[in-house]
Amino acid sequence: MSKFIPFPFTDEIINRFRAKHEIPVNFYNKDGQTLIHKKENASLEEIDKLLKFMDQGIYYNLDDEKKLGIDNEKSKIPDGLTDTKLLSESHAKDLTLETTKIFEQLKKTSQATLNVSKAAEKLGDLFEDFSKQNDAMTGLINILELMSDGDHTYDVELAVKRTVIAMSMKTRGMQTSLSLRDKRRQRELLTNLMMASMMCDIGYFRMNMPDSNSLDSNQMDYIRFHPLMSYLMIAYDQNISAEIKHNILCHHRPKHDGMNYNNYPTAKTLVHKLIELEGKYRNDPSKSVIAQDIREQLKILKDRKTYEEDPNIIAVASEFASLTTDVPWRKAFSGARAVRMIVNNSYFTYAPRIIREFLDHVAISLCDNQKIIKENDFIIVETTLKEHGALFEVCIVKEVGRFQSRPKIARIATITPLIKKIPKVQFITFDLTKLKPDPRKATYDLTSDDSRHIVYMIDPEFDKELYDGLAELCKLTRNP
Numbered sequence: 001m002s003k004f005i006p007f008p009f010t011d012e013i014i015n016r017f018r019a020k021h022e023i024p025v026n027f028y029n030k031d032g033q034t035l036i037h038k039k040e041n042a043s044l045e046e047i048d049k050l051l052k053f054m055d056q057g058i059y060y061n062l063d064d065e066k067k068l069g070i071d072n073e074k075s076k077i078p079d080g081l082t083d084t085k086l087l088s089e090s091h092a093k094d095l096t097l098e099t100t101k102i103f104e105q106l107k108k109t110s111q112a113t114l115n116v117s118k119a120a121e122k123l124g125d126l127f128e129d130f131s132k133q134n135d136a137m138t139g140l141i142n143i144l145e146l147m148s149d150g151d152h153t154y155d156v157e158l159a160v161k162r163t164v165i166a167m168s169m170k171t172r173g174m175q176t177s178l179s180l181r182d183k184r185r186q187r188e189l190l191t192n193l194m195m196a197s198m199m200c201d202i203g204y205f206r207m208n209m210p211d212s213n214s215l216d217s218n219q220m221d222y223i224r225f226h227p228l229m230s231y232l233m234i235a236y237d238q239n240i241s242a243e244i245k246h247n248i249l250c251h252h253r254p255k256h257d258g259m260n261y262n263n264y265p266t267a268k269t270l271v272h273k274l275i276e277l278e279g280k281y282r283n284d285p286s287k288s289v290i291a292q293d294i295r296e297q298l299k300i301l302k303d304r305k306t307y308e309e310d311p312n313i314i315a316v317a318s319e320f321a322s323l324t325t326d327v328p329w330r331k332a333f334s335g336a337r338a339v340r341m342i343v344n345n346s347y348f349t350y351a352p353r354i355i356r357e358f359l360d361h362v363a364i365s366l367c368d369n370q371k372i373i374k375e376n377d378f379i380i381v382e383t384t385l386k387e388h389g390a391l392f393e394v395c396i397v398k399e400v401g402r403f404q405s406r407p408k409i410a411r412i413a414t415i416t417p418l419i420k421k422i423p424k425v426q427f428i429t430f431d432l433t434k435l436k437p438d439p440r441k442a443t444y445d446l447t448s449d450d451s452r453h454i455v456y457m458i459d460p461e462f463d464k465e466l467y468d469g470l471a472e473l474c475k476l477t478r479n480p
Contacts, residue, residue: 004028004059006368009051013068017047025064030057030148054461057334077369078402084139091126092146092160098122099159099198100152106233107205116195116239123163123194124187131171141168141365144324144335154325159198161321162314165362166197169313172361193310195240196247200314203229220423224264227252228273235293245293246300247310254312254350261348262424267301274298312354316342320366335367340457347382347455348425356453359404373397373404373457378470380415380430380456381446392417392430392455394470398443405454406446412474413437427456432469 007027017023023046027036035058036049050058060068077083098119130136143164147157170193174186203226231249234240249270253263265273278294281287323338333341339359346355363372373379377397384390393411400407416434417427446452460467 003062004030004032005062005065007050007053007058007060009054014047014050016069017042017050018044021047023047023050024067025060027053028059028061030059032059052461078364078371080402081138081364081369082135082140083369084133084135085142085145086130086133086136086139087142087146087164089146091129092143092150094122095126095160095163096147096150096152096156099156099163102199103153103156103159103202103205106202116237119198120191120195123167123198124191126164127167127171127187127190127194130167137172139365140368141165141362142368144366154327155201155204157325158201158318158321161325162200162317163194163197165317165320165366166313167194168362168365169317169357170310173309173357192241192243193247193313196244196251196310197314197317199234199244200230200248200251200318201226202233203227203231206233217423224252228265228270231297232277232290235290238289238293242293242296242300243310246297246304247314249297249301250304250308250311251314251318252311254308254315254354262345262426263349271298271301274301307351307353309354312351316350316354316358319345336370336372337459339363339367339372340459343454344456345426347427352453356405359454360402360406363404364402371400371404373400373407373454375400378458378467379407379409379454380458381409381452382455383452393438393452394430394435395444396474403447408443408445408447411438411442411444412470429463429466430456432466435469435473437473 021040021042021044023036023039023042025038026034027050029035035053039046101115102119133139141164143161147161150157152160167190170190206229207222207226209223227249231245234245234248253265253267253270255261255263274294274297278291278298281291281294284291319342320335320338323333323341324335326332342358343355346352359372364370375397379395379397381393381395382390383393392415394413394415395409395411398408398410414436416431418429418431420426420428444452446454458467458470
C-alpha cells in the first residue's frame with residue numbers, strides 16, 4: 001500500500017530538478033490524488049509550480065524516495081532536537097474519546113453533570129506518558145499527523161490539538177528535578193491547564209456562529225463573548241476548579257500592558273458583565289451557586305494584574321490549532337505557515353514572552369523539525385526607544401539555531417507599518433515609501449539583546465511586493 005510523505009522543499013532538490021529539466025516523480029495531495037505529474041524536459045515554469053505548494057503541502061510516494069534523492073538529503077534536525085515522535089495513536093484516540101464525551105454532554109444540556117475527575121485523570125496520564133520520555137523536551141509533537149485522518153468533529157479536533165500543544169508548552173517550561181510533593185502539584189497545574197484548553201470554546205455550542213472568514217464588527221463583537229459563555233456553562237459545577245474557570249474566562253486576554261488591542265472581552269467589559277450577572281443570580285436559589293462562583297472569579301480578576309502564563313499558552317495553542325484545521329471557508333495551513341501567521345499577529349495580541357517561548361520550545365517540534373526562521377530571511381523586529389516610541393527595523397537573518405526567537409541579525413532599514421483596526425488590530429503591510437536604509441548594517445545577537453523582539457516574518461509568497469522591494473534594496477546596497 002502506498003504511503004504518502006510531505007515533500008521537503010530544499011534548495012538542493014529543487015535546483016537539481018531545474019538543472020535536469022525534469023519532474024522525476026508524481027506529486028500528490030495527502031489523500032493520494034495526483035497534483036503534478038512527473039515529466040521529462042520540464043520547463044522551469046512547470047518545475048516552479050511545485051513551489052506554490054510549499055505552505056499548503058504536497059506529498060510524494062515513499063517508494064519514490066530514491067528517485068528524489070531524499071534518502072540522502074533528509075533535512076538536518078536542528079541542534080538539540082530529535083525526530084522521536086512523542087505521541088502515540090492511543091494518546092490521540094483516548095483524548096479524542098474523552099473530549100467527545102464531554103462535548104456531547106454539553107451539547108445536550110447546559111448543565112450536564114460532567115465526569116471531570118475521569119477526564120482529569122486521563123489528561124494527567126497523558127502528561128505523565130509525555131514527560132517521562134527521554135526526548136520529552138526535544139522530540140516531535142506529532143499531534144497534527146495523528147489528527148489528520150481521524151474520525152472526529154471539527155470542534156473535537158480543535159480541542160485535542162489545543163490541549164496537546166498547551167501541555168507541551170507548559171511541560172517544556174517546567175523544572176524537571178522536583179520532590180514528589182512538587183511533582184504532584186506540577187501534575188495538578190498541568191491538568192488544570194489541559195482541562196481549560198479542552199473546554200475554553202464550549203460557549204460556541206450555545207451561539208449561532210457565522211460560517212465565514214469575513215466578519216463585520218457586530219459579528220466580531222458577538223464572537224468575543226464566547227469565553228464568558230464558556231465559563232457560564234460550567235460555573236455551576238463545583239468539581240471544576242476556580243483556576244480552570246479563570247483560564248477559560250481569560251484565554252483571549254493574554255496581554256496585560258494596559259492596552260486591550262485584540263484581547264477580549266476587555267477587562268472593563270468582563271468585570272461589568274460578571275457584576276451584572278452576580279446581581280441577577282444572587283437572590284435566585286437555583287442560581288446561588290453560580291452567583292458565588294462569579295464572586296470568586298471577580299476576586300481572582302482583581303488580584304491578577306501581571307503576566308499570566310496559562311491564558312497566554314491557551315491563546316497561542318488555540319490559534320495554532322485553528323490555523324492547522326480545515327474549516328468551511330478555507331483549508332488548513334501548514335504548521336510552518338501557521339507559526340509565521342501567529343508571529344505576524346502577535347504584536348497586537350500576545351505578550352512578547354509567550355511568542356519567544358513558543359518559537360524556542362515547541363514551534364519546530366510541531367513542524368516536523370522544520371526551521372521557521374532561516375538564514376537570509378527578512379524579518380521585522382520592534383524596539384522601544386524613550387524618545388521615539390516603537391521603532392520597527394527590517395533585518396536580514398545572519399545565523400539561527402534551535403532557539404528561533406534569538407537569531408543573529410543585520411539591520412538594513414527602519415520601516416513604518418500600515419495598520420488596520422477593524423475587525424481586529426493588525427499589520428496590513430509595511431510602507432516601502434517610508435523605508436530608511438541603514439548603510440551601517442548594524443548587527444545584533446538576539447540571544448543577548450532583550451530590547452528587540454520579532455514581530456513579523458516576511459514571506460516571499462504572501463508578502464511578495466514587500467519582499468521584492470527589500471530584495472531590491474539589498475541588491476542596491478551590495479552593489480552601489
